[in-house]
Amino acid sequence: MKKAYICLDIGGTKVLGSVFDENLKIVCTVKKKTKAEEGQEKIEERIIGIIEELIIKSQMDRGSLVAIGAGAPGIINESTGQIIFTPNIPWKNYNIKKVIEERFNAPFHIGNDVKMGVLGEWKYGVGKGKENIVGIFVGTGIGGGVIINNKLYAGAKHSGTEIGHMIINTEGPYCNCGQRGCLEAYASKIAITREIRSQMQRGRKTVLSDLMGDTTVIKSKMLKKAIDEKDELALEVLDKAVYYLAAGAGSLINIFNPNMLIFGGGVFEALGGYMLPKVQEKIRRFSMPAVFEGTEIVQSKLGDDSILYGSLALIMERFRK
Amino acid sequence: MKKAYICLDIGGTKVLGSVFDENLKIVCTVKKKTKAEEGQEKIEERIIGIIEELIIKSQMDRGSLVAIGAGAPGIINESTGQIIFTPNIPWKNYNIKKVIEERFNAPFHIGNDVKMGVLGEWKYGVGKGKENIVGIFVGTGIGGGVIINNKLYAGAKHSGTEIGHMIINTEGPYCNCGQRGCLEAYASKIAITREIRSQMQRGRKTVLSDLMGDTTVIKSKMLKKAIDEKDELALEVLDKAVYYLAAGAGSLINIFNPNMLIFGGGVFEALGGYMLPKVQEKIRRFSMPAVFEGTEIVQSKLGDDSILYGSLALIMERFRK
Numbered sequence: 158m159k160k161a162y163i164c165l166d167i168g169g170t171k172v173l174g175s176v177f178d179e180n181l182k183i184v185c186t187v188k189k190k191t192k193a194e195e196g197q198e199k200i201e202e203r204i205i206g207i208i209e210e211l212i213i214k215s216q217m218d219r220g221s222l223v224a225i226g227a228g229a230p231g232i233i234n235e236s237t238g239q240i241i242f243t244p245n246i247p248w249k250n251y252n253i254k255k256v257i258e259e260r261f262n263a264p265f266h267i268g269n270d271v272k273m274g275v276l277g278e279w280k281y282g283v284g285k286g287k288e289n290i291v292g293i294f295v296g297t298g299i300g301g302g303v304i305i306n307n308k309l310y311a312g313a314k315h316s317g318t319e320i321g322h323m324i325i326n327t328e329g330p331y332c333n334c335g336q337r338g339c340l341e342a343y344a345s346k347i348a349i350t351r352e353i354r355s356q357m358q359r360g361r362k363t364v365l366s367d368l369m370g371d372t373t374v375i376k377s378k379m380l381k382k383a384i385d386e387k388d389e390l391a392l393e394v395l396d397k398a399v400y401y402l403a404a405g406a407g408s409l410i411n412i413f414n415p416n417m418l419i420f421g422g423g424v425f426e427a428l429g430g431y432m433l434p435k436v437q438e439k440i441r442r443f444s445m446p447a448v449f450e451g452t453e454i455v456q457s458k459l460g461d462d463s464i465l466y467g468s469l470a471l472i473m474e475r476f477r478k
Numbered sequence: 479m480k481k482a483y484i485c486l487d488i489g490g491t492k493v494l495g496s497v498f499d500e501n502l503k504i505v506c507t508v509k510k511k512t513k514a515e516e517g518q519e520k521i522e523e524r525i526i527g528i529i530e531e532l533i534i535k536s537q538m539d540r541g542s543l544v545a546i547g548a549g550a551p552g553i554i555n556e557s558t559g560q561i562i563f564t565p566n567i568p569w570k571n572y573n574i575k576k577v578i579e580e581r582f583n584a585p586f587h588i589g590n591d592v593k594m595g596v597l598g599e600w601k602y603g604v605g606k607g608k609e610n611i612v613g614i615f616v617g618t619g620i621g622g623g624v625i626i627n628n629k630l631y632a633g634a635k636h637s638g639t640e641i642g643h644m645i646i647n648t649e650g651p652y653c654n655c656g657q658r659g660c661l662e663a664y665a666s667k668i669a670i671t672r673e674i675r676s677q678m679q680r681g682r683k684t685v686l687s688d689l690m691g692d693t694t695v696i697k698s699k700m701l702k703k704a705i706d707e708k709d710e711l712a713l714e715v716l717d718k719a720v721y722y723l724a725a726g727a728g729s730l731i732n733i734f735n736p737n738m739l740i741f742g743g744g745v746f747e748a749l750g751g752y753m754l755p756k757v758q759e760k761i762r763r764f765s766m767p768a769v770f771e772g773t774e775i776v777q778s779k780l781g782d783d784s785i786l787y788g789s790l791a792l793i794m795e796r797f798r799k
Contacts, residue, residue: 232768241768242768288634289633289634289638301733305626305627305631306626306627306629306631308627310626310627310734312610312734312735312736312769313609313610313735313736313737313772313773314735314769314771314772315735316735316766316768316769317610317733317734317735317769318733318734318735319732319733319735319766319769320732320733322729322732322765322766323644323729323732323733324646324725324726324728324729324764325645325647325648326646326647326648326649327646327647327721327722327725327764328647334766336728336763336764336766400648401648404645404648405645407645407657408643408644408645409733411640411641411643411644412622412638412639412640412641412644412730412733413631413633413638413639414633414634414635414636414637414638414639414640415633415634416634442657443645443648443657444643445637445640445643445655445657447553447562447563447637448633448635448637448638448640450635451634451635452634
């Protein structure tokens, strides 16, 4: 490799890291548990360890490492690398930039993970060449990112595009954020799981009981299997999530009039085949025909790698400046 | 006058026109009924007549007329001057630009009225120097405009920022646009009037009965008087509108994380003194504290002249290019 780029997707549960070569192809990947509960220093050590492992695994010459990029949850100043707040990792007003740059003698750039995912889709994925994009990433929660006039929108204080917390119903269910009726409280993995478990406790029958076994976690893959088997409860709950996603997406189309709306995240990775066509149809109910006309409603192309590619895009943008 | 600019606010009911001098001060104004029902050609003639009247009234030298700007309702391509669709004026895929430019030998620029209002507030009003602004204009309907990175956001097809049609409640009341539960269906002048009249028909007592006399129209000034007199029904209905405006505004803060949110339009012109402090307080319920912190919630400074000033700003932007 003449040139190498290391990109990281730092999540509350796992850290995914990849080496990209000079053709911007992934040459190797490492995946580790974050163990966020062990505190700031341990996570920092673990991230440094993953970068070391990637350097060794890829057999790169250390001198060929051009830059390191990363996406992490929370409010992050993409310009300075300052992590203002992360919901699931004990980082607050924390800057990992200096540590990594000194250790590896390469520039380090970091941004909000979902924003990076949308940036990745715009630069290398399904959104290539689109001037205005709204991205809705449905996972444990719901995050968003917006490309406006070919640029990732940051917001006044880097905390913009919290589209999971737009109000879908002022009197709706409480959300983890403390508000009521947020999109996230209706259509995230947390909301879907809560609804299914609540129904199971009421004695509703579902193939998910067998699939879950002794665990209390409903994985997206289990939901996929339940949908494939036309499980009544799974269909009912997912169709409700689809309805509210369509409402949120319809509002966002009225607000942004984007060229393209991209659905991504773990839930769409597993269930997009079922959910996307339904959202595409229902979204018409919630957006103005003159505004909706011509808007492409698509699914993420880079899937689980979108944040890695977004970090790569962030590196490339910084080099352009 | 060494230089003169003519700016128009073309509404479904009235056309307001002003001459600005080289110091960008209004030197004279003309106001006429639009008489939209008389059709495209008559409106065109009337607009030309207003421009003529402004030239004469201001005693300008015709050679000093630098440009003409205008704001009108609907979907307008600000780059080409193409009026794609207006809800209350019989213009569809219509271009008034050529006619006016040939007649007055000066460039003509036109944009969506509410977008122009927000542009005016950003360039000459309360939003000066703010990089990211969301404007909510509450009048007969609810319109919006967004300044992103010091630029008016157009949307992919010039129909963006229809924030009056974001969903506040998926099962809410029908809106004029055909959707249910739009912000406009809860908090516009139309919604407020509908609610008050419906309650009056149910025998609720209100000072508005006397104020309205034989008419069926509830003017914003009447509402102001009713609020001043602490009329129970008027307070109840306006407080409800305030609640939903706060929900919509809170969502928009979560989505855009703007530096400033500006309320404008006829309803705020008349009732802002009562409504603004209440919205400022209630908006906290609907936005994430970390995102909300530092966002200024203010009222339009240019009031009824905001669209005129926005048209002036549009002229100035075109000259800069």
